[in-house]
Amino acid sequence: QVKLVEYGGGSVQAGGSLRLSCAVSGYSNCMAWFRQAPGKEREAVASIRPVRGWTLYADSVKGRFTISMDSARTTVYLEMNSLKPEDTAMFYCAARQRPLPSGVRYSLNSNDYEYWGQGTQVTVSS
Numbered sequence: 001q002v003k004l005v006e007y008g009g010g011s012v013q014a015g016g017s018l019r020l021s022c023a024v025s026g027y028s029n030c031m032a033w034f035r036q037a038p039g040k041e042r043e044a045v046a047s048i049r050p051v052r053g054w055t056l057y058a059d060s061v062k063g064r065f066t067i068s069m070d071s072a073r074t075t076v077y078l079e080m081n082s083l084k085p086e087d088t089a090m091f092y093c094a095a096r097q098r099p100l101p102s103g104v105r106y107s108l109n110s111n112d113y114e115y116w117g118q119g120t121q122v123t124v125s126s
Contacts, residue, residue, distance in 0.1 A: 001115075002025065002027070003024075003025040003115070004025075004094070004115055006022045006091065007021055008020040010122070011125065013124070018083065019079050020091055028073075030047060030049055030050075030106055030113075031047070031069065031095050032048070032067075032096075033046050033076070033093060034091070035092065035122075036089055036090050036092070042110055045061055046067035048076065049105060052105070055068075056108060067079075084124060088123050089121075092118075093116070094110070094115065094117070095115040097114055
């Protein structure tokens with residue numbers, strides 16, 4: 001069992017920054033951040049392998065967002081810079097406890113994650 005609690009969301013003007021945090025209890029093989037805007041499908045933002053530190057980003061956030069995890073593996077962060085109005089969404093932390101298939105480093109597929117947090121809202125105004 002993995003429990004996830006996100007915090008750090010809020011309102012910011014375009015060009016600003018926010019750091020989201022996700023408190024993690026339990027072991028996970030892979031962590032990720034997803035987001036969902038009103039009326040849109042949930043989309044992947046970034047993924048990280050806690051042990052190796054490998055990271056993967058969606059094209060829409062590359063160069064602006066950074067995913068990381070503390071050395072104790074109890075918190076996953078999403079540093080978001082140069083925020084745009086189109087980044088407005090509910091952001092969710094997700095964890096996969098099952099091992100990934102051999103040769104797979106990380107995943108941006110929501111179906112690969114068993115555990116989800118309740119979400120934290122990010123609103124970017126123009």
